[in-house]
Amino acid sequence: MKVVIAPDSFKGSLSAREAAQAMAAGVRRAWPQAQIVLLPLADGGEGTAEALTAATGGRLVEHAVTGPLGETVQAIYGLLGTDGGRAVVEMAQAAGLTLVPEGSRDPRLTTTFGVGELIQAALDTGVREIVVGLGGSATNDGGAGAMQALGVRFLDRLGKPLPWGGAALSRLARIDLDNFIFPSNQVRVIAASDVRNPLIGPDGASAVYGPQKGANAEMVAQLDAALTQYAEILKRDLGCDVAGLPGAGAGGGLGAAMSAFLHAEFRPGIDVVLDAAGFEATARGADWILTGEGRIDRQTLSGKTISGLLSRSRTLGVPVLAFGGSVDQDALEDLSAQGLIGAIPLVAREVTLTQAMQEPARVLEDAVANALVRLPTSSS
Numbered sequence: 001m002k003v004v005i006a007p008d009s010f011k012g013s014l015s016a017r018e019a020a021q022a023m024a025a026g027v028r029r030a031w032p033q034a035q036i037v038l039l040p041l042a043d044g045g046e047g048t049a050e051a052l053t054a055a056t057g058g059r060l061v062e063h064a065v066t067g068p069l070g071e072t073v074q075a076i077y078g079l080l081g082t083d084g085g086r087a088v089v090e091m092a093q094a095a096g097l098t099l100v101p102e103g104s105r106d107p108r109l110t111t112t113f114g115v116g117e118l119i120q121a122a123l124d125t126g127v128r129e130i131v132v133g134l135g136g137s138a139t140n141d142g143g144a145g146a147m148q149a150l151g152v153r154f155l156d157r158l159g160k161p162l163p164w165g166g167a168a169l170s171r172l173a174r175i176d177l178d179n180f181i182f183p184s185n186q187v188r189v190i191a192a193s194d195v196r197n198p199l200i201g202p203d204g205a206s207a208v209y210g211p212q213k214g215a216n217a218e219m220v221a222q223l224d225a226a227l228t229q230y231a232e233i234l235k236r237d238l239g240c241d242v243a244g245l246p247g248a249g250a251g252g253g254l255g256a257a258m259s260a261f262l263h264a265e266f267r268p269g270i271d272v273v274l275d276a277a278g279f280e281a282t283a284r285g286a287d288w289i290l291t292g293e294g295r296i297d298r299q300t301l302s303g304k305t306i307s308g309l310l311s312r313s314r315t316l317g318v319p320v321l322a323f324g325g326s327v328d329q330d331a332l333e334d335l336s337a338q339g340l341i342g343a344i345p346l347v348a349r350e351v352t353l354t355q356a357m358q359e360p361a362r363v364l365e366d367a368v369a370n371a372l373v374r375l376p377t378s379s380s
Helices: 016-030 048-056 091-095 113-123 144-149 167-171 205-213 217-238 250-262 269-276 279-283 305-316 329-337 353-358 360-372
Strands: 002-005 035-038 059-066 072-080 086-090 129-133 153-155 174-176 188-193 265-268 288-296 320-327 340-345
Touching: 002 016, 016 035, 016 048, 016 288, 016 360, 048 059, 048 072, 048 086, 048 129, 048 269, 059 091, 059 113, 072 091, 072 113, 086 091, 086 113, 091 113, 091 129, 091 250, 113 129, 113 144, 144 153, 144 250, 167 217, 174 217, 188 250, 188 269, 205 217, 205 250, 217 250, 250 265, 265 269, 269 305, 279 305, 288 305, 305 320, 305 329, 320 329, 320 360, 329 340, 340 360, 353 360
Parallel strands: 002 035, 002 288, 086 129, 129 188, 188 265, 288 320, 320 340
Antiparallel strands: 059 072, 072 086, 153 174
């Protein structure tokens, strides 16, 4: 019997790799004879660099960059495969929400400057393709900070450079590209994301994701107005209309900069990872696929890891069982329609949230073992 274990991270408790190992331990307890294949996944957010590097036999590189609050942080990017021709940059490494303490979260001020520094570090190795994961950001600066790191100057009406942060974009009057050199004709850029939100408006970066980053209603309005000004100047100076572009709002608007300045191709992050991992070849002939993430809810339906996994698994005829820190029952009907056999919550009558957070690997292992003893050992 073959079991493919393909979870995303359980945010705040387990990386995708750690989750896969805990799930594998549970499988061994229930089905000792099973052939187990570990395939940690990500969808463009946290863990994307590690997942893609592992899937391609590449290596991670540590690099000191500017963090979202202007401090120095140690970040990683990945060189994929063995030929050195491709790289992955994960914005969460340089501008992630987990890098900002809750009491300091203010998306009017946080910057993506470090993301640009990671992109430059990857460029300096001579790569021909860069995947940029757009998830998990603490920022709402439209990617302006990342482009500043690459030489773009964003100027006010007096010709002075704008400071970092999304709020400053309300004063944007002109974009200066004199010092911006990016070899777009030589380097392909893929923007990997699990969202398709536009840059501005009620479904845009500020309104939908700003509150998660510390913005109140007044801040959201301020940030949306600033990104509106940004979009207008991008259209005038670069000829790129990003205001309503699907995916431009990803990463606090980093998607807009990826399109306008780097001419990026947008792809669902989970598809990028599944393709790199050779998912179809790995999962073909499997009896079960086990997956999971921190919370299974309606957002899971929209480009997240489990949704993308279900789409691929259906064509192979392999059943999928999911585990989540919590499971929204309202989402299960739609997930079942996509082919999900079941979704098992880790926090249940026998396990409290405190226990699950204190011993996440043990709780996940136990949940898998207990679930599998009740399942057939073959999908046929």
